[in-house]
Amino acid sequence: DTAVSQTPKYLVTQMGNDKSIKCEQNLGHDTMYWYKQDSKKFLKIMFSYNNKELIINETVPNRFSPKSPDKAHLNLHINSLELGDSAVYFCASSLESDGVSGYTFGSGTRLTVV
Amino acid sequence: AQSVTQPDIHITVSEGASLELRCNYSYGATPYLFWYVQSPGQGLQLLLKYFSGDTLVQGIKGFEAEFKRSQSSFNLRKPSVHWSDAAEYFCAVGPFGNEKLTFGTGTRLTIIP
Numbered sequence: 001d002t003a004v005s006q007t008p009k010y011l012v013t014q015m016g017n018d019k020s021i022k023c024e025q026n027l028g029h030d031t032m033y034w035y036k037q038d039s040k041k042f043l044k045i046m047f048s049y050n051n052k053e054l055i056i057n058e059t060v061p062n063r064f065s066p067k068s069p070d071k072a073h074l075n076l077h078i079n080s081l082e083l084g085d086s087a088v089y090f091c092a093s094s095l096e097s098d099g100v101s102g103y104t105f106g107s108g109t110r111l112t113v114v
Numbered sequence: 115a116q117s118v119t120q121p122d123i124h125i126t127v128s129e130g131a132s133l134e135l136r137c138n139y140s141y142g143a144t145p146y147l148f149w150y151v152q153s154p155g156q157g158l159q160l161l162l163k164y165f166s167g168d169t170l171v172q173g174i175k176g177f178e179a180e181f182k183r184s185q186s187s188f189n190l191r192k193p194s195v196h197w198s199d200a201a202e203y204f205c206a207v208g209p210f211g212n213e214k215l216t217f218g219t220g221t222r223l224t225i226i227p
Contacts, residue, residue, distance in 0.1 A: 043158075056214055090157060
């Protein structure tokens with residue numbers, strides 16, 4: 001299946017831990033994104049990569065570090081997890097760097113920090 | 115800066131009734147506009163998009179949306195809803211260049227028998 005896939009789907013961890021979320025797309029898209037959806041369903045972009053290069057880096061704590069080993073993968077590493085990091089994190093991709101055709105989203109990773 | 119407003123947080127509609135979800139945007143140029151649907155526990159699926167041309171655009175699942183520049187609106191419509199349409203609906207504007215896709219706060223749609 002052609003898709004954007006994220007792992008894990010659920011992640012429960014304790015405060016202070018370090019965790020990673022992986023994202024892969026097999027659509028041949030050039031650009032990938034990380035969005036955070038809070039408890040009120042508000043979606044906010046965190047990062048955008050185009051062909052492994054960072055093009056958008058919104059104001060997020062530097063505990064969050066994206067890494068793109070190739071244009072099909074964009075992973076999100078989070079250090080020293082805090083309660084406020086609990087959210088659903090969505091990976092997305094788009095064919096073009098400006099995303100005019102729309103984004104394809106993964107099914108999300110629900111992160112719960114306890 | 116671009117922004118999107120979805121005035122209705124929650125809408126309840128009877129199955130078989132018509133639906134209209136409101137979306138207003140703010141953007142300095144001709145916008146790219148999108149509607150996405152998020153079913154419970156799922157990611158976002160693109161319903162339709164507007165770039166230019168015909169202001170009435172057709173999407174998947176029987177949805178359509180109309181771009182009205184004078185009202186800065188891009189409302190989503192469906193003539194007859196089905197129980198499976200119950201979901202969260204997001205309007206989005208952009209992106210252009212290095213701007214990102216900016217989402218509204220969503221409208222939760224509940225369908226009653």
